[in-house]
Amino acid sequence: MAELLYQHAEPEAVLSGTHFMDGNHAACEGAIAAGCRFAAGYPITPSTEIVERFAERAPHVGAMFIQMEDEIASSICLQGAVWGGLKAMTVTSGPGFSLMMEHTGYAAMTETPCVFVDVQRAGPSTGLPTLPAQGDMLQCRFGSHGDYEAIALCPSSVQECFDFMIEAFNLAEAYRVPVFFMMDECVGHMTEKLVIPDAREISVLGRRFTKKPPEEFLPYAPGEDLVPEMVKAGDGYRFHVTGLTHDERGYPSTTLATQRQLVVRLIEKIQRNAPKIWKWEERNLQGAEVAVISYGISARVALKAIELAKQDGIQAGLFRLITVWPFPGQRIQELATRVRAIVVPELNLRGQVANEVERAVQGRCPVVPVGHPGGGVHDPQDIFHAIKEALS
Amino acid sequence: MNSNDSTECTLPLNPVVPFLRTERMPHIWCPGCGIGTTVNCFARAVMDCGIPLDELAIVSGIGCTGRVAGYLKLDSFHTTHGRAIPFATGLKLSNPKLHVVVYSGDGDLAGIGGNHFIHAARRNLDLTVILVNNFTYAMTGGQATPTAPKESIETTAPYGVFEEPFNLPHLAASSGAVYVARWTAYHVVQTKKAILEALQKKGFSFVEILAPCPTIYLRRNRLGGAVEELKYYKEHCVIQNGADTKDVGIDLRHQDKVTIGKFLDIEKKEYYDAYQEHYAGLLKGGKQAVAGA
Numbered sequence: 001m002a003e004l005l006y007q008h009a010e011p012e013a014v015l016s017g018t019h020f021m022d023g024n025h026a027a028c029e030g031a032i033a034a035g036c037r038f039a040a041g042y043p044i045t046p047s048t049e050i051v052e053r054f055a056e057r058a059p060h061v062g063a064m065f066i067q068m069e070d071e072i073a074s075s076i077c078l079q080g081a082v083w084g085g086l087k088a089m090t091v092t093s094g095p096g097f098s099l100m101m102e103h104t105g106y107a108a109m110t111e112t113p114c115v116f117v118d119v120q121r122a123g124p125s126t127g128l129p130t131l132p133a134q135g136d137m138l139q140c141r142f143g144s145h146g147d148y149e150a151i152a153l154c155p156s157s158v159q160e161c162f163d164f165m166i167e168a169f170n171l172a173e174a175y176r177v178p179v180f181f182m183m184d185e186c187v188g189h190m191t192e193k194l195v196i197p198d199a200r201e202i203s204v205l206g207r208r209f210t211k212k213p214p215e216e217f218l219p220y221a222p223g224e225d226l227v228p229e230m231v232k233a234g235d236g237y238r239f240h241v242t243g244l245t246h247d248e249r250g251y252p253s254t255t256l257a258t259q260r261q262l263v264v265r266l267i268e269k270i271q272r273n274a275p276k277i278w279k280w281e282e283r284n285l286q287g288a289e290v291a292v293i294s295y296g297i298s299a300r301v302a303l304k305a306i307e308l309a310k311q312d313g314i315q316a317g318l319f320r321l322i323t324v325w326p327f328p329g330q331r332i333q334e335l336a337t338r339v340r341a342i343v344v345p346e347l348n349l350r351g352q353v354a355n356e357v358e359r360a361v362q363g364r365c366p367v368v369p370v371g372h373p374g375g376g377v378h379d380p381q382d383i384f385h386a387i388k389e390a391l392s
Numbered sequence: 393m394n395s396n397d398s399t400e401c402t403l404p405l406n407p408v409v410p411f412l413r414t415e416r417m418p419h420i421w422c423p424g425c426g427i428g429t430t431v432n433c434f435a436r437a438v439m440d441c442g443i444p445l446d447e448l449a450i451v452s453g454i455g456c457t458g459r460v461a462g463y464l465k466l467d468s469f470h471t472t473h474g475r476a477i478p479f480a481t482g483l484k485l486s487n488p489k490l491h492v493v494v495y496s497g498d499g500d501l502a503g504i505g506g507n508h509f510i511h512a513a514r515r516n517l518d519l520t521v522i523l524v525n526n527f528t529y530a531m532t533g534g535q536a537t538p539t540a541p542k543e544s545i546e547t548t549a550p551y552g553v554f555e556e557p558f559n560l561p562h563l564a565a566s567s568g569a570v571y572v573a574r575w576t577a578y579h580v581v582q583t584k585k586a587i588l589e590a591l592q593k594k595g596f597s598f599v600e601i602l603a604p605c606p607t608i609y610l611r612r613n614r615l616g617g618a619v620e621e622l623k624y625y626k627e628h629c630v631i632q633n634g635a636d637t638k639d640v641g642i643d644l645r646h647q648d649k650v651t652i653g654k655f656l657d658i659e660k661k662e663y664y665d666a667y668q669e670h671y672a673g674l675l676k677g678g679k680q681a682v683a684g685a
Contacts, residue, residue: 037486038482038485038486040478040481040482059671059674060674064485064486064667066481066482066485068478068481068511069478069507069508069511070507072475072478073475073478073481073507073508073511074478076471076472076475076478076479076482077478077479077481077482078482079479079482080451080469080478080479080480080481080482080483080484080486081482081483081485081486082482082486083469083482083483083486084482084483084484084485084486084487084490085486085487086486086487088482088486102472103472103475106471106472232487233449233467233483233487233490234446234447234449234467234487234489234490235446236446237467238445238446238465238466238467238468239467239468240413240461240462240468240469240470241468241469241470242461242462242469242470243470243471243472244470251413251416251462252462252470
C-alpha cells in the first residue's frame, strides 16, 4: 500500500500574508497552494473569477490554464492532465455542472483524483446566474449514472475557501475520487479577511504513486484501505484505463463478479474511511434544545436565527456540515438523541440535505426543513420561526 | 511480451505482436472489419517511427474503433464517447514528452466529438488523430453517422440518409490541422506511411482511413462483403496528393471515384511551443511557463 506522503506547499506559489479577498480568488489560491498545476475551464457566472485568477497566476507558478470549448471538454481534459501526472481542477456553476456529469462518473470509475468546483447558483436551467443557491447538493452526489461515492465539501467563509480547497485536493489524492468543492454564489463573491499561512504550515498530500516495477504492478488492485496505487503515463507501466467495468489489470470485463467487486469497492473505500474524512463544526450544542444543521452561506445566516432564539429563551446550537458527502449520519444520530428538534435551513426547496438528516435521525426527534428557492439567502426570522415551530 | 510459448511448432512471430496485449485476444472486431488492418498499419508505423514505446500514449473514445486503445500495449486510455481529444489535450499538456495518439471512429470523433475535433485543430495541438471511417455507428447496430453517404441505409435512416455528410479532410484542414491524409484499409502501405508521417509531425495531424464494416454497413446496404469493399477501394480510389481538400468530399455511391492521398503537410507553430514562447517574456531565469509532470 502506498504511503500517504505529506509535504509542505511550494513556498514560491503561496501568497503568505493577510489579504482582503473574495471567496472565488481564495479558492484559486487554495488550489495553487495545494499543488494544483493544471486547470481546464469554461466561463460561467458566478464561478469565473476562479479560472480568471488561475489564468493570471499559472505562468508564475509553473501551472497551465486552458480555456476549453465547453464544460464537457473541461471535465475530461483535467483527467487527462491527472494521468499525465499533474494535480488538476475544473470550475463551473449549475448549467456547466450539469454538462460535466458524465465525467464525474468517469473520474469515479477510473479512480482519477481531481477536484470539481461548483459555485452554486439558482436553477433549474439558466435560473438566476448571479444569485446564490444550494441546489446541486444531490447532483454532486448522484448526478452521474450508476453507483459510486464521492466527497463533497462546503466552505462558508473566504478563509475556508482557501483552507478546505487544500483539503479537497488532499482527499482526492488520498482516496482517488473526484472531490466536489460545493461553494455558493455568496461565499464565492463575498470579500473578507483571509490569512494565508506560511508554506511550511500547509500540508499537501503527494500522489500515491506505486513503487512496484511494471511487471508486478496491477493498476486496480486495492491496498488495505481499498485504494489502488497510482501510475502516470510515460513511466513505462503501459497500463490501461477504461470507463468500462474492469478487473484489477484495468481490462474490461463484463461479468457480474467483476462489476460487484469493483463497484462495491468504489463505495466502500469512502464509506469505510468516512470517519477519517468527516469534518464539521459544532457551536453551542451543549445543552441545546434545538440543533440547526446547515452548511455554506446558510449556516452563517442561521447564526443570526440562533441569536434570535436565545433572546426568546430558546437554547439552540449549530451543527455546520463541512463534509456533506460522505454524510456524517452517525454523529447526527447521536445529536438527535440529545436535542428536542432539528432544523435544517438550505437554499433549495426539496430538502436535499434535510432528507439525509431525516434518514440519519430515524424519527428520534422532529426534523424541520427550511427551504428556499435560491436567488437570495434566508431571512433569519424564517429560521427562527422554524426553531419555535419545531419545539411546539 | 506474451510469446505463447505453449505452441509446439515454431512459427515466426507476427511482427506486430509485441505491440499488442495478446492476453486480451481474441478481439471484438468482426471478420472482415477494417479496424484490425488499420491497427496493423499503426503498429508497423510505430516500429519505424523511433518514438520510445514508453513515451507513446493512445487515447480512444467509444465505439468499435474506440476499442483500439485497449488492445495496444502502450499507456492507453479508453475514455467517454466523443471525448478522446479533450482527454488527450490534458494528457499531452501535462506531460509534453508524450506522443499522444487519438484513435477512434467517425461517429465518435466527427459526430459527438466534432466540437473538440475542430478546436484541437484550431489550437494546433501536437496530437496524431487517426479516424477510422466506416460510415456507421457499428457498435450500436448501424445508425447514421455524420459521414454516412447520402441514400445509404442506416437503422436510423431506414429510407436512406438525406443529410449532407462531412468532408473530414476539409474540416480538419480548414480548422487548422498541419497534416491531413485519407487512405483506405486496402492501401495498407500508404496508410502505414501516412501514420508514420503523422506521428513524426509536430502539430495536429489527421489521418482518415476508410474501412469496411461488413457486418453492419455493407450488409445493410447490400454492398457485398469486405472483399467487395476493398475491391471497390482498389478500383475507385484516385490518389491525388496535394488535392484541394474542398474537392475531396465523398459521394461514395454516386461518383465513380474517391479521392485519397496526402492532402496537406505544412509547418505551423504547435500549441505548446506557442504557449512557451508567449509566456517566455514573463518569466525570469529561463524558467519554463509549464513545469509538466
